[in-house]
Amino acid sequence: MIIQGTNHTGDLRERADVVIVGTGSGGGTLGAYLAERGWNVVMVEKGGFFRAEDFTQREEDAMADFNGRRGLDSTVDNSVFLNYAEAVGGCTVHYWGDSFRTPDDRLERWRKQTGIDWFTASELNPHWDIIEKELGIHIAGPDLFNENNRLIKQGCEALGVEGHAVPTARIDCIACGWTQFGCAYNRKSSQLITTIPRVSKRGGRVISDARVDHIIVENGRAVGVEGTLVERKTDARRGRFRVDAEIVVIAGGAIGSADLLLRNFPRDVVGRRFYINPHYFVFADFGRAIDNQTGIPCAYAVHEWRQVQTDKFGRYQSGGYIMLSSHQSPGIMAVLLSEAGAAHTERMKKYHHLASTMSVIDEDNPGRIYIDGDGYRRTEFRVRGVDQLKAVDYLKNASRIFLAAGAREVWIPDIYGTIIRDDQDIAQKITVHSVQPNAQFTAGSHFLGTAPLGTDKADSFAGPTGEAHRIKNLFVADGAAVPTSISVDPSLTIMGMARHIGAGIHERYGRAGV
């Protein structure tokens, strides 16, 4: 059952075996897992509840209806746009559906770094096998490729660069191209149409428009949550709610969970590390219209440079990112371009000519999240040090791929209006100046690591089971729990970890035990 806080009059009180804060990749996966094993589940979601018919496929509606801070969130210095959803289904409502398993080398690094022994493919594969089946994850076929995807593939093949069709979470997709504004056809396998209905079917309640403010702790044990029911359009307070539960799971996303945990447990390690996978963008003009609106934004990804290469002295040489074929919506595109006035108009007129890619940088240097003296959440992130070199390497290699595919010119959307026509331009015009903070539009949409799992209590929020080191029966199961950046898109890692944590909760407490 969905209870929409925006329509609710008065206060609300619920009782559950488990209350889950957040309904995205982590919360949805864990909620369905426990509900289907007999747990009485209540899920609480700050954002609204939308159906396919509510998705207008218009950017301005999507931004206002379900983007965090209505599409206006950024780092404190405005150098990085923070793109995330607040809605039943979380970020999967507007995610693209690229679904990569965590690479083995990253699991191994985490195992050594955190002391958690279940960071192995053999532990996680059984969960991924099931999730992939449930979400219809399959390798994107030609029906999902648009011309942009095909050109990037062509450029990679011409250069002998490793790239692949992506595993994507959708069933019978009609390839309309507007996945990012919510799937209007119920074909993308967001949590909204997969796990959330399964929770409802088992008698679970999902309360939307309900912001959790307070985690109730008694005698060192979490026993429920309290918060505010909000008016969807205005965020005005409509009432209070409280959910009493034996187990409390925090899955508000790395930003939302950090915000909530910092306000409740200010002296913990929360928010000390904040990974975002910086996205830089490269555009190419082929001198003709390019179909980059239909299909799916990313049917093809470039993996050649996922791992960093160093020289014999350990100095950075190349890599540290994957490259996604990408589609930027008109509003974002308008912000991306650095020109003003007539020059900007001229560039925007080429919107339908532009092919594009986007970086997913596997950063070494995370940012941080904290609550300032006035009670505002502050998000700091700067692309710095070796991560700037990775960004430069991405801009160069993306340019090479487009030129190899036959682009007339490549646009680096920096404040210098850099145009690339050949290898000499690549060598001379793309430098660290291109990637200084605010030198070009940069975005983050993969938020991780703010309440990480680990065995070292001084350096992690929760232990191997997902339970907080210092508060019993309080678990974390979302992007916040992931130790670091992953080197690929994060949703399937988060879902696999959440399901693993859910299995541990079920095994330990069983339904009868709660």
Ligand SMILES: Cc1cc2nc3c(=O)[nH]c(=O)nc-3n(C[C@H](O)[C@H](O)[C@H](O)COP(=O)(O)OP(=O)(O)OC[C@H]3O[C@@H](n4cnc5c(N)ncnc54)[C@H](O)[C@@H]3O)c2cc1C
């Ligand atoms: C445009 C876009 C495209 C993307 N495409 C891909 C992709 O193709 N592949 C991929 O792997 N990843 C993609 N991602 C990233 C991916 O969707 C997220 O990393 C992932 O869904 C995060 O899961 P989560 O459980 O950590 O949090 P979320 O999915 O963000 O869910 C957290 C939920 O908790 C709610 N919440 C937060 N605080 C509170 C509170 N105090 N009270 C109540 N509720 C609260 C939020 O409103 C939110 O709905 C994309 C992201 C964006 C923005």
